[in-house]
Amino acid sequence: MVVDHRLIGKVGRVIGAIEPGRVGEIMIAIRGGHESYYAYAADQDERIEKGARVIVLEQDAPRTVIVSRFS
């Protein structure tokens, strides 16, 4: 799979809550604009509410990333 390395390490904000077993959504500043990515939490049991800041750890699918809470 083609991995966009510019995505890793970026910090974004949650626009759709990330819950265990359910996909959420985050907004990241990239390529001079803002794009939304689907997101799962790195910790499977973690719940990240809407509005929280997260950091991108790895890319799972073209529009799906694994994030962790960034504080």
Place this chain on the structure above:
Amino acid sequence: MLMYKVAEPNEALIISGLRAHHGPEGDAAGLGFKIVVGKGAFVVPGLQKVRRLSLDIHEAELDLECVTTQGIPIGVRAVVIYKIADDFASIANAARRFLEQEDQMDVKVHNVFAGHLRAIIGTMTVEDLIRNRDKLTQATRESAANEMQRLGLTIDSLQLQDITDQTDYIQNVSMPEAARVAKEARIAEAQADREATEREQESEALKAAARSDSQIRQAEVMAQAQQAQARAEQAGPLAAATARQQVVVQETKVAELEAQRTEQRLQAEVRKPADAEAYKQRTLAEGERDARIHKAEAEAREVELRAAANAQKVKIEADATAESTRKVGQAEGAALQARGAGEGEAVKAKGLAEAEAIRARAQALAQNQEAVIAQQIAEQLPQVVGEAAKAFGNIGQMTVLNGAEGIGQMFSQVLGMGAAAVPMIRNLLTEDGAARRQEAGEQAAEPRKETRSRAR
């Protein structure tokens, strides 16, 4: 024979052919073609092929009959807004599926999404559809995410435009709420009306009070304004008077200074010269006076000495004269004394003689009054006749008409008149004789006294 192709901002160039499988753009390993976004690339016509893939936004309209989780059939009209994602993986996925077939993309997305939307609505209730937007988005994401990623698309938005309800479910659901809302609305309206009326009345009262206050305040302000105006009107003349007063004060000072200057000038120009002149004249006059005094003193001394000499001379002369006069007086006094003594003797002797004579006459009268009277008449007759003749004496010129006889007649008449007077005289003498005797007696009593006084 190179051509330079430039990608528009909203498109990607898909270059395939010679050497495109390991171009400089991105990690194209195994991709089989080159993706160029936002810049240009040289292509060799014939050996390479360039396609353009629009990255514009697309929208697909959906109109579906769905069944909710409650089994209620509803009609849904929705719009899906999507685009080809901007990362190379998505562009590659999309390029493989939709390149040169972009007009079919909406149809394909519509078909994909129709199924997904049915599934989504099947997990939700009507109430959720109406109210819970987050749940709809979440459900869309969960069901459509993988499909859309495979197609290289990203969903920007899913909007439910309209929900139609054949069983009036929505209406019935809303009915109690509507009734409650209507009730509350009426209550609220009534309450609001009541409160509004109350407020209106309060407002009216407040307005009236405010109007009254305003009028009072206006009157006060007007009074203050008039007061201020009056004060301002007074201020002008007052300031003018003050200014004029100051001007007068300054002018007075100027006049005083001018007077002082004039005085100083007069002191310098008039008084000092005058003083000098006066001093000069006084000194001259004093000198002159002193000279005159000395001269007068000298003259006085001279006169004094001369007078003393004269006085001495006069005194001596007077002494001499007095001596001579005294001598002469003494001589004359002696002469007069001698003469007076002589005369006194003579008078004394005469008086004694007369007194003797009177006494003798008195004795004689006492003895023979008639003879005495006769004698007296005789003594007096010539005088009587003389008095009678005086009557003629007063006539200037007498003309006698009958010659010598006339003159004789006239003399006889005169004599007759004298004769006629004799008895009258006698009477007179008789009466007079008594008085004279008495008188003669008294005279005889003090003849010595009379003589003594005359001697003195």
